[in-house]
Amino acid sequence: METIYICITLFIVVAILSVINYLKRVETHVQWRNKLAKLDVKNNGDNDEIIKHFVGYEYPFEMFLALNFCFYRTFCSPTIASVYRKTGTIYNTPDKRACDTDLLMHIWMDYGLDSTEGKASYEHLNKIHGLHSSKTRNVDFVFVLCCLVVDAIQFTNDYGWRRPEEKEKQAMWEFYRRVGQRMQLTNIPENLQKCYEFVESYTEDNRQARVTEDGQVLTEAITKLVCQWYYLLPAFVCRMAVKVVLYQMGATFQRKLGLSKPSIFESLLINTVLITRRSILCVIPPRSVPYKLSDVIMNTDYGCPVSKQTITKVGPLDMLAKIQ
Incomplete structure (x- = not known):
């Protein structure tokens, strides 16, 4: 029972901090938008x-x-x-x-x-x-x-x-x-x-x-470099991510690199990770x-x-x- 209480408490603390951080991001962005409106590109x-x-x-x-x-x-x-x-x-x-x-x-x-x-x-x-x-x-x-x-x-x-x-x-x-x-x-x-x-x-x-x-x-050569940068991940995961991201950048150019179209499973997996990351960034x-x-x-x-x-x-x- 004590473990359950600890988990609930941690969840509440994380939730509160997430809301606070999100509101800070929104406030900071509003300030930036107001400043941006006055700048000439x-x-x-x-x-x-x-x-x-x-x-x-x-x-x-x-x-x-x-x-x-x-x-x-x-x-x-x-x-x-x-x-x-x-x-x-x-x-x-x-x-x-x-x-x-x-x-x-x-x-x-x-x-x-x-x-x-x-x-x-x-x-x-x-x-x-x-x-x-x-x-x-x-x-x-x-x-x-x-x-x-x-x-x-x-x-x-x-x-x-x-x-x-x-x-x-x-x-x-x-x-x-x-x-x-x-x-x-x-x-x-x-x-x-x-x-x-x-x-x-x-x-x-x-x-x-x-x-x-x-x-x-x-x-x-560059794909091997990406695998080297993110060495904590299995190489096949890095290659899958590269293939999905390149395809989303443009199917024609990805094909002209000699790469195959990613499968639905590959696209779903990588995009789920990217969406999760995006959600974490918000908080x-x-x-x-x-x-x-x-x-x-x-x-x-x-x-x-x-x-x-x-x-x-x-x-x-x-x-x-x-x-x-």
Whole structure:
């Protein structure tokens, strides 16, 4: 009987704390919505502020996943996959490649695109991309840019604790439009709707996107990396999750990676886990300080803080030797 009383008491305590935390989240979100209403997505400073909040407070894990799963989308492009395969960075050292990319791109979001750190990051990335500019078309870079927008919105919408506000979606597009300008891309879609249309058109066009050996090799390399990251889970569960998430990102592009359609059981299982996670997120306390993934990676992998000087250390050693 005593055990029953203890269990009931614990249940009541957890329920009360969950309600309190949920109400705190709602209150915090209302305050953010009021502030968001006063910000202009086309103003660079306001745009950076929206993205910092979006990534640092609301969706740090979802944005991490979105960026890394965006890799998969690019593998259905023969041009992009061929460049990736020839450089060998994704196939030979996928963990370093993923962490370096996460680091450089999260610096833009954590510090602001036009901050000293943000400027140093995209200028450094421009130099690295410049080594392969003759092998990659502008349209391929624009495809990658648009995929980053589409996946950021889809992952936060599908897996975050709440659905993004429309203004946050527009801010994400405006942010990456600015990134494209600073990376000297041309023919960038005019707005968010055209961004979606561009990704769909590119993916559906068999001349631009199709199954290739390079794409399949790279897909397997990143999938192994996901299994490595989540080593506490059985590998078959990780692979199942990857297959389901990729299919939900887009059936056509998933097929062009050479992957099979997930079964109803696989989709039901993985989505049940994701829905459960989403429910749990709603009843844990909201963040009081931003999570800066760029700081974590720089300190862990390079043993130093993010700065204009330390950013130049990021990347494959052979490529760094060519640009410095």
